[in-house]
Amino acid sequence: MRAVVYTKYGPPEVLQLKEVDKPVPKDNEILVKIVATAVNAADxxxxxxxxxxxxxxxxxxxxxxxxxxxVLAGIVESVGCDVKRWKAGDEVFGSSGMNMGAYAEYICLPEDGVVALKPFNLSYVEAATVPFGGHTAIHFLRKANIQPRQKILIYGASGAVGTAAIQLAKLYGAEVTGVCSTANVEMVSSLGADKVIDYTKEEITGDNYDVIFDTVGKIPYEAVKKTLKKKGTWILGGAGVTQMVQGYWSGLSRGYKIISGLALEKEDDIRFLRELIEKGKYKAVVDKSYPMEQLSMAHSYVEKGHKKGNVGVIIDETLDTINK
Ligand SMILES: NC(=O)c1ccc[n+]([C@@H]2O[C@H](COP(=O)([O-])OP(=O)(O)OC[C@H]3O[C@@H](n4cnc5c(N)ncnc54)[C@H](OP(=O)(O)O)[C@@H]3O)[C@@H](O)[C@H]2O)c1
Structure with a gap:
């Protein structure tokens, strides 16, 4: 099969399209023919x-x-002899998490992995872009115990995690303020944000946020101190070392609840996302898509840190139809 492989750490050019062995599913695994994947910050x-x-x-x-x-979306090609829940032909989407392996034509996943039937109303490439931001946002919003009518500020509202967090926080009934640059104001608003702050033109204001979710690790510390309420929650979704230190210090000195760490991906959550999408309550946000042959270009673009939502990669163009 064809796969995009890297054998040393380095710039996007280390990614090379090669022929490698097609994987064989173990007894409890499914073999998925991948139609689309995505390039995320983790990659x-x-x-x-x-x-x-x-x-x-x-x-x-x-x-x-x-x-x-x-992440991936594709079609189950075959299943191991102990697999009960999936059959050849099932259209699926999901996550291989830190096992990676989705820049390829085929992947084996455990039967009980983070996989669900693909939403009927999304193309494969749209579906492949959902799990990364969706899982991360669900994980952190649940940890923050977000409640109806709470005020939440989402910083980095236009990225993969931000676009997911806006939609999910609204579904939890929160009052959402999104922070993004001018070009993304309309999109962030269209995803349901009650208020949008353009960080290139305005100070971050607002009184007494219950929760600040910084998805990109760039919110100015002064803004947090000014606008997060006493004992409020600060989610450090993409923090570097400086912000981690600020977070833990403000936890001690100001009583903030600090949430950080790795977001866990759960099978229940991928099904939850599918249900929301099929009911029209959650949208896949795709900035652009690249063919598999241009995966290194997709990496260069994503690494710049200014994509709008997500960037897809089409592995099999002939199958990436939109079933709307
Ligand atoms: N803890 C975990 O388990 C976990 C899980 C997933 C992701 N992460 C981390 O979370 C971070 C975000 O991931 P992502 O995929 O959402 O990132 P992303 O999609 O690459 O974020 C891009 C967005 O960030 C916005 N942005 C860039 N600089 C900004 C600034 N100074 N102020 C406000 N917005 C800004 C950009 O908007 P403009 O173009 O308008 O600036 C762009 O829309 C990454 O560092 C990733 O490693 C952590």
């Missing part, structure tokens, strides 16, 4: 080992897992 961070601590887990001198890609 470029692993590709270039940023932060360098990535190497502790993914290979000290070179990457141990040579095929990146943590």
């Amino acid at each position: 470029w961070r692993l590709r270039k080992a940023d932060p360098v601590a990535v190497k502790l887990f993914f290979g000290l001198t070179r990457p141990k897992k040579t095929i990146l890609g943590g």
